[in-house]
Amino acid sequence: MLESYFPVLVFILVGLGFGIVPILLGRLVAPWRPDSEKLSPYECGFEAFEDARMKFDVRYYLIAILFILFDLEIAFLFPWATVFQDFIAAGEHAWFVFGAVMVFLAVLVIGYIVEWKNGALDWE
Amino acid sequence: MNFVVPDFYPAAAEIFVAVMALVIMLAGAFARSVRWLAYTLTQLTLVGAALITIFVPSVDVSYTFSGMFVSDLFGNVLKLLIYLAVGVALLYGRGYLADRRMERPEYYLLAVLMTLGMMVMVSANHLLTLYIGLEMMSLALYGMTAFDRDSVRSTEAAMKYFVLGALASGLLLYGMSMIYGATGALDFVSIKDALYFQTANKTVLLFGLVFLMAGIAFKLGVVPFHMWVPDVYQGAPTAVTLLIASAPKLAAFAMTMRLLVFALFELAEQWQAMLMFLAVLSIILGNLAAIAQSNIKRMLAYSGISHMGFMLLGLVAGVVSGETHNAITAYSAAMFYAVAYVLMSLASFGMVLLLARAGFEAEEIDDFKGLNKRSPWFAAMMMIVMFSMAGIPFFIGFFAKLAVLQSVVAAGYVWLAVLAVVMSVIGAFYYLRVVKVMYFDAPADDAPIHAPAEMRVMMSVNGLSIAALGLMPQGLTYLCWIALLASLT
């Protein structure tokens, strides 16, 4: 059962290795002689004008939260993809299950239409 | 798999409200310029839901959706009262919102979805549906608290409400998971059976119960989980405060009953002890802290805390040393108290809304100075409400307190009754102070009260109903009693 995830584990480990090894190698092999000029931030040769961490527009937040909502919707539909065939094969309740999912989708689609109409997806 | 397609009939009201919410949403987006549409549709939804609740479900207890939904008289009575409370609260708040440019369709949409959440809570027979209903209600309320989004106070209140509410939901969920772990069941009937046959692990169960109680106490707003109440009541726009302080209390009462009485009745002796602790602290702290307030919304918040404590006293008196014959009387006393409180809460916050006008909030007690000279009629209404809240005979608040105290004494907790009476007498001070300010002080401003006609009429009906139900409480008492009798046995 879990053995089928072994490649995933190996993949993760290899991925980690790819991330970490070059940095470590760079540290070990490359010359490393820092001084204050090298380490200070610069902006096109000038002193930095402002903080690098600028504030994000609140609009990104709206996009992100709408993304989360539809992401969750996908999470609810995920099991449907795996079992719907079984319901069809069993011949029982297939329409009920289909209807249930369609109602679920309809609610969120109406939400989507309304937010679109209200301009939540426009950027101006 | 032995699944049968559920019967949608008992949940007709919920389905209707859900569909109407979508209709209101579309109407709000595509007919935004028609200002009255969302409000009218919302009121029609409430009326329609009330008609469905009266005529469609059978009087008998019936379960559907694989035992997740229960339709019984207890739930249906509470649902009707919730429609009434939401409808009245929206009517009162309309002018206030319009004056502040907050009357947007989303407000009514959230109110409808909040109502749906409460309906789900009221007829939940499953930990999961109860939780989802609670979240639906709470999320809508958090959003409405922040509705005045340019106001720092309103945003701060919403933030506090949300963070503490999320914490309480977490505690509640944790308690639910413990109960599931101990009984292996999520629906209330199976939990009750598991407890009855003592197959459940008692220690784990009690541990879960503690977390459950913390969550319930937060949602009811009783000490020591009351910290959010004054800040949220004060910070939220008054129209929203009115919504928070009315119907959700009925839903929270229903949640308490469903969890503790319908599901965990076998643990009554344990949760009664915890409830007693919460009730005593709430009555003491609520009444004492209310005295020190100069802001009337804050004062009413503390008074609400003490009222919720009083209501819990009814639940404390249900089971006495294993005997349950007192239970239905005691629980119906608590239900009567919850209904009475909602009526008084609607009227009191309604008065604050009545006096408010564009650019003026009327939320200090001093703003009620000399109300008698400005409008003797509404001063009289406010006096009725204050007398009723203080428990002065013969208003509805008096009979609510009396019924609860009777069941407490019948359960043998005389000291508890004495304490409650003493605290009510102390509490009467701050209610009477409002009356004194209205009748004996000179008015601070002479602006005439301007309010839409329907609000004046409703306000009068509300005030008079408090007086009328005080003269004839039998009908409501009987309704509460029969609702519980039909649902519990």
Place this chain on the structure above:
Amino acid sequence: MDFKTFVFYFLGAILVFAALRVITARNPVHAALYLVLAFFTAGGVWLLLHAEFLAIVLVMVYVGAVMVLFLFVVMMLDINVERLRQGFWSYLPVGALIGILLVVEMTIVLGGRYFGLEVMPEPPAMAEGYSNTRALGMVLYTEYVYPFELASLVLLVAMIVAVTLTLRKRKGTKYINPDDQVAVKREGRVELVKMPAEKE
């Protein structure tokens, strides 16, 4: 210790470390990134418990979406960490006391006595080809159809609240509606006026 146990402890150690760093990191962005790591390893632990669906949802929803939102919020708010830390030492004793109390209570109740291996029966072995996601799907759309539909309405509430609270029409933007631009006709822009020739 077989390989599975080793993986469990390995993931557990990373999880605890990451969770500790979330609350101790000075930089809020670092804290958010450690939270990603914590979610990721928690997903791994769930995978070990055969809860594959939960694991994938955790990675998809929390790592994929919620953490992006978190980072936006952290960057949007421009938090002054020093000011947040001011109350730390004065609140520490009370907070620590309550924390320790909770931990002790939980160990007493949730410890070996009631949830130990001797008490809890070994869960029955899964049938060949058993799938967690499938088992969930079998009940989610049938027996649990009521909470399932309600969940869509809860998502709807969240959507409405988010749009209501954050959507603002900015004043003075030079935004041009492309529809209007395309729909422009000659008549809308040019007006020919006939007037008599004027003599000096």
